[in-house]
Amino acid sequence: MEPELRHLRAFVAVAEHRSFTRAAQDLYVAQQALSQQVKALEEILGVQLLARSSRRVDLTLAGSAYLADCKRLLAASTRATRHVRAVAAGEAGRLRPAYSLSAAYETLPELTDRLTRQHPGLKLETREIFAGDACRALRDDRCDIALVPAPPGPSLTIEAVWRTDHRHPATTHLLDVCADLYGAEDRPAAG
Structure with missing residues (x-):
């Protein structure tokens, strides 16, 4: 059996x-439940992590070594969740x-610049x-969204096209940037 994040x-x-x-107050758990989790962790590891007395709790040598690793694991878990x-x-x-030549010189550079500034991740x-x-x-599946010329009309416009069965969540951000650039009434159409 391996320790779980709650034990750590x-x-x-x-x-x-x-x-x-x-610690129990900080975690909003009953002290007995917290004590049981720490004891279970020590049993899983087969080592004593804490030296308990009636007045204080100290880390053992193994506990000191394990504490740094636990903090790194918990921080990594938080980063992964975010x-x-x-x-x-x-x-x-x-x-x-993906983009066609008609979007390459004007639309694409402005879109990518704004999108990467607004969403650096x-x-x-x-x-x-x-x-x-x-x-x-x-x-x-060679692209998530395509910027191509819209059907012929009075002016050249760019249309965004994506799969309706698998829409990438970031396409909304790209479409929002398009709306900012070209106005809501000129927002690229979906298909």
Whole structure:
């Protein structure tokens, strides 16, 4: 059996407070439950981490060594949680916009500049495609969104196209930047 994050949190709290009572208050758990978690951790590891007396709690040599590792693991867990939430919200991760030549010189540089400034955790992997290949590139998962010329009309506009069955969360940010650049009425159409 391996220690769980709850065991590590309990141990770190007790080690930092040097008191089960204060650690339990800090974690909003019953002191008995906290004591059981630390004891279970010591049993899992097969070592004593804390030297307990009626008046204080001290770290053993093994406890001191383990404390630093526990803090790193808990910090890594927190970073991983934040990162996965940011990716799910389209704030981080990778977005692969494809663009046709008509978007290459004016639209794409402005879009990528603003998008990377507003969402620095988002990595863009742009690729040029022929406008007629946009649907195939999306279907073959070579891009997440395509910027291609809109159907003929009074002026040349760029249209954003994406798969309806698999929309990357960051496409919303790209579309918002488009709306900021071109006005809400000229926001690229979805397809």
